[in-house]
Amino acid sequence: MDLMIFWAVLLGIISRPTFGKELGNLPHIIMIIGDDMGSNDVSYRGSNQVTTPNIDALGYNGVILDKHYTQAICTPSRAALLTGKYPIRTGMQGLPLNSGEDRHLPEGIQTLPQLLKDLGYSTHMVGKWHLGAARRNDTPTGKGFDTHFGYWSGYVGYFDYMIQTQVESINQVYTGFDLKEKFRDAWSEQGKYATDLFTEKALEVIENQDKNTPMFLAVTHLAVHTGKDNLVEVKDEKVMNDSFGYIQDLTRRKYVDALLQLDQSVGLIVEKLQEQNMLENSVVIFMSDNGAQLVGDYRNGGSNYPLRGSKSSLHDGGIRNAAVLYSPLLKQKGYVYEEILHITDWLPTLYSLAGGDLSSLKGMDGFDQWQSISENKPSKRDEILANINEITGYSGIIGYKGRYKIINGSISSKHDIFGPELEDNIDYDIPAILNSPVNKAIRQLNASQNYLNTESIQNLRKISSKLNDDNKCKNSKNRKNPEICTSFCLFDLMEDPCETENLIEDETKQVIISGLKARLAEFWKQLVPQTNKPVDVNSNPAKYNGTWCTWLDDELCVKTPIKSVS
Ligand SMILES: *[C@@H]1O[C@H](CO)[C@@H](O)[C@H](O)[C@H]1NC(C)=O
Ligand SMILES: *[C@@H]1O[C@H](CO)[C@@H](O)[C@H](O)[C@H]1NC(C)=O
Ligand SMILES: *[C@@H]1O[C@H](CO)[C@@H](O)[C@H](O)[C@H]1NC(C)=O
Numbered sequence: 154m155d156l157m158i159f160w161a162v163l164l165g166i167i168s169r170p171t172f173g174k175e176l177g178n179l180p181h182i183i184m185i186i187g188d189d190m191g192s193n194d195v196s197y198r199g200s201n202q203v204t205t206p207n208i209d210a211l212g213y214n215g216v217i218l219d220k221h222y223t224q225a226i227c228t229p230s231r232a233a234l235l236t237g238k239y240p241i242r243t244g245m246q247g248l249p250l251n252s253g254e255d256r257h258l259p260e261g262i263q264t265l266p267q268l269l270k271d272l273g274y275s276t277h278m279v280g281k282w283h284l285g286a287a288r289r290n291d292t293p294t295g296k297g298f299d300t301h302f303g304y305w306s307g308y309v310g311y312f313d314y315m316i317q318t319q320v321e322s323i324n325q326v327y328t329g330f331d332l333k334e335k336f337r338d339a340w341s342e343q344g345k346y347a348t349d350l351f352t353e354k355a356l357e358v359i360e361n362q363d364k365n366t367p368m369f370l371a372v373t374h375l376a377v378h379t380g381k382d383n384l385v386e387v388k389d390e391k392v393m394n395d396s397f398g399y400i401q402d403l404t405r406r407k408y409v410d411a412l413l414q415l416d417q418s419v420g421l422i423v424e425k426l427q428e429q430n431m432l433e434n435s436v437v438i439f440m441s442d443n444g445a446q447l448v449g450d451y452r453n454g455g456s457n458y459p460l461r462g463s464k465s466s467l468h469d470g471g472i473r474n475a476a477v478l479y480s481p482l483l484k485q486k487g488y489v490y491e492e493i494l495h496i497t498d499w500l501p502t503l504y505s506l507a508g509g510d511l512s513s514l515k516g517m518d519g520f521d522q523w524q525s526i527s528e529n530k531p532s533k534r535d536e537i538l539a540n541i542n543e544i545t546g547y548s549g550i551i552g553y554k555g556r557y558k559i560i561n562g563s564i565s566s567k568h569d570i571f572g573p574e575l576e577d578n579i580d581y582d583i584p585a586i587l588n589s590p591v592n593k594a595i596r597q598l599n600a601s602q603n604y605l606n607t608e609s610i611q612n613l614r615k616i617s618s619k620l621n622d623d624n625k626c627k628n629s630k631n632r633k634n635p636e637i638c639t640s641f642c643l644f645d646l647m648e649d650p651c652e653t654e655n656l657i658e659d660e661t662k663q664v665i666i667s668g669l670k671a672r673l674a675e676f677w678k679q680l681v682p683q684t685n686k687p688v689d690v691n692s693n694p695a696k697y698n699g700t701w702c703t704w705l706d707d708e709l710c711v712k713t714p715i716k717s718v719s
């Protein structure tokens with residue numbers, strides 16, 4: 154039997170939908186997502202350049218998801234998260250969406266917010282969408298969110314909320330404002346720092362939540378993507394220099410400053426959940442959508458070290474990303490989950506936790522992993538399709554429970570490299586973790602639970618920073634950049650997690666290689682062509698009072714006053 158069908162059948166049988174659960178008892182679900190944040194930029198992974206106290210405290214009190222895989226870029230990752238399907242099934246496997254591009258999730262597709270809404274949740278998104286905005290129906294509130302405050306594009310300026318796009322067909326650049334409260338242009342918020350603004354809006358959602366209704370809140374931050382002029386923007390350069398002057402590379406210094414604002418946002422959100430007596434019945438997830446961008450225009454100063462590859466690469470630096478989960482509902486807490494998970498797993502996992510009937514989900518690639526995570530049981534997943542780009546042929550798959558990966562080709566020789574090693578500038582700030590808003594909020598939950606202490610933090614960090622210590626990885630004599638894959642490459646991720654040695658010619662691995670190639674060929678047969686389009690010349694913000702509007706619902710858009718057009 155096909156493995157996929159096998160699991161679907163099995164899950165259908167063993168899942169016990171909790172029909173009749175009181176609405177008020179369903180857990181609140183809070184997802185906080187960082188953008189282009191590197192896997193080495195959370196200090197629990199071992200970096201001694203900066204401490205991220207809130208994110209670390211969330212993981213140490215809950216579960217650190219050590220092998221959480223995403224897609225390699227924004228649009229595909231967000232599509233996978235919201236649909237539970239690999240992007241090859243929704244046409245989203247290609248390049249990220251441009252502002253002014255008419256592309257969207259398929260009509261009628263089940264999305265995580267819509268499914269939760271059908272179970273009685275109120276559903277809210279604050280921040281980035283990046284899954285289409287040609288018509289109102291393509292935007293967050295057309296795809297299952299009750300409310301959205303944020304932007305529809307891939308990124309915006311951190312203060313001005315402007316975004317440009319190149320219109321190839323007419324060789325022009327379109328520029329427009331992109332900050333919306335549902336469909337209304339939020340001009341009055343222009344000038345506020347994005348991380349502060351999105352945090353403020355997230356806190357409002359939590360405060361205004363009816364306490365008898367379960368809440369799904371997705372906070373999809375701009376940080377730590379690049380903003381205006383392709384730079385990460387900071388709140389206050391003077392404060393940044395005072396705090397992080399020890400970091401020489403200015404791009405990196407800005408990144409670290411923006412990263413700590415993001416970390417503080419996590420603290421404020423968890424603190425607010427506790428204040429509102431919601432944390433005791435919440436599931437809080439923090440993750441990055443893909444690896445840090447190491448090269449080119451959008452290089453943000455993030456680090457995936459010692460993993461190989463940038464955002465866009467199918468090497469682990471692009472797809473094996475930081476993720477942690479905290480919930481009082483976990484049966485086992487304070488440990489590192491070391492089996493593979495994929496971003497598509499969240500939909501069935503959370504739907505099932507919310508009492509949904511898994512057998513009603515159609516064509517899932519994700520698995521319900523709640524028991525795996527909550528009880529440290531084996532992952533339900535044997536393989537992960539990293540992606541297939543049917544136009545370039547660039548593709549990859551991980552199989553054998555995460556041990557082996559084949560990649561066909563390369564995104565570019567610049568993306569498939571190792572980023573620089575970070576300097577060890579500071580001592581790991583354990584008191585900052587113990588005193589973080591996240592740790593304090595969790596401590597207030599239940600006086601009899603196991604508290605974090607210096608020793609438990611050190612133990613957990615040792616496990617979750619294995620990559621940084623591992624002599625297979627960091628200190629490997631193969632550490633100089635290995636050859637770029639020109640056709641198929643095979644990597645043994647257990648022996649060589651940093652993908653330094655291509656085993657494609659290894660006689661003893663031929664059965665594994667043909668097995669993985671056969672699985673990849675299966676997925677090739679199932680893919681729907683990518684739906685990328687050129688930027689539509691009719692999307693020009695100059696027509697819409699300087700804003701990106703849903704131009705295919707033109708009659709609903711604010712028009713530029715006549716006199717300013719001429
Ligand atoms: C911060 O430091 C950078 C580089 O050292 C410098 O160029 C910049 O002017 C400084 N900014 C402020 C506000 O001090
Ligand atoms: C491998 O990639 C090449 C392009 O580099 C492509 O032509 C070929 O179809 C791909 N093969 C498979 C089996 O994916
Ligand atoms: C507090 O924790 C204990 C032990 O983990 C548990 O038995 C008890 O139900 C918890 N109480 C509350 C109010 O969550």
Ligand SMILES: *[C@@H]1O[C@H](CO)[C@@H](O)[C@H](O)[C@H]1NC(C)=O
Binds near residue numbers: 338340698699711
């Ligand atoms: C048009 O844009 C200006 C900013 O350029 C803004 O102040 C004004 O409120 C907008 N008009 C409408 C109707 O949204």
